[in-house]
Amino acid sequence: MSKKAIIFDLDGVIVDTAKYHFLAWKELAESLGFDFTEEQNELLKGVSRVRSLEILLDIGNVELSQAEKNKYLNEKNEQYLSYIAEMDTREILPGIPELLAFLKAERIPFALGSASKNARLILENLKLLEDFNAIVDGNDVSTAKPDPEVFLIAAEKLGKNPEDCIVIEDAFAGVQAANSAGMTSVAIGDPEVLIGADFNLKSTKELTIDLARQLIK
Ligand code: BG6
Ligand code: MG
Numbered sequence: 001m002s003k004k005a006i007i008f009d010l011d012g013v014i015v016d017t018a019k020y021h022f023l024a025w026k027e028l029a030e031s032l033g034f035d036f037t038e039e040q041n042e043l044l045k046g047v048s049r050v051r052s053l054e055i056l057l058d059i060g061n062v063e064l065s066q067a068e069k070n071k072y073l074n075e076k077n078e079q080y081l082s083y084i085a086e087m088d089t090r091e092i093l094p095g096i097p098e099l100l101a102f103l104k105a106e107r108i109p110f111a112l113g114s115a116s117k118n119a120r121l122i123l124e125n126l127k128l129l130e131d132f133n134a135i136v137d138g139n140d141v142s143t144a145k146p147d148p149e150v151f152l153i154a155a156e157k158l159g160k161n162p163e164d165c166i167v168i169e170d171a172f173a174g175v176q177a178a179n180s181a182g183m184t185s186v187a188i189g190d191p192e193v194l195i196g197a198d199f200n201l202k203s204t205k206e207l208t209i210d211l212a213r214q215l216i217k
Pocket of ligand 1: 010021044046048116171
């Protein structure tokens with residue numbers, strides 16, 4: 001059995017929820033009177049909900065009281081939850097079902113390392129909750145990505161050394177977190193954004209069994 005393990009980010013790696021986060025933040029920005037582009041959205045990927053709002057407000061040059069921020073955080077999440085309520089297994093990203101099946105067959109442990117506080121709900125909708133050997137999400141950490149905490153806790157739960165863990169991420173903050181944890185980082189998305197990753201892939205379609213074999217060797 002390989003001594004390696006895989007740690008998956010959730011949003012944008014297992015499932016295409018990144019678009020729903022973007023839509024919900026964009027609606028909030030527009031209600032506050034400014035535009036929010038997909039390019040700016042890259043800054044929010046992998047980042048906690050609270051930090052995302054701070055970045056968004058900086059972009060729009062808007063200052064709010066704590067009470068107003070709390071109200072908007074709730075509203076954004078309600079909007080996001082309304083999008084993901086309808087989600088099912090069809091929204092699992094290409095290549096992921098085959099990869100998870102391979103890891104299970106080869107008995108390679110895998111964990112979730114996500115910033116989202118909605119991670120368990122999403123995995124349940126996707127019928128993947130029971131498949132993960134460990135789940136670490138936004139409710140389990142005190143420091144958000146790019147801090148390595150989420151991945152280090154995941155490695156500990158799997159009983160693996162950080163250097164034996166491979167992290168799959170779609171966010172720059174997540175690649176930084178994986179690198180600071182001393183893990184191998186596999187980035188999915190634009191290589192010009194996802195700088196510093198050990199491997200750059202354009203989409204989850206490139207997460208093939210051949211690549212998995214190479215990574216866990
Ligand atoms: C990350 C997403 O996975 O989770 C971010 O990439 C998001 O965009 C963060 O802000 C927190 O998610 P949630 O579901 O707790 O609002
Ligand atoms: Mg992500």
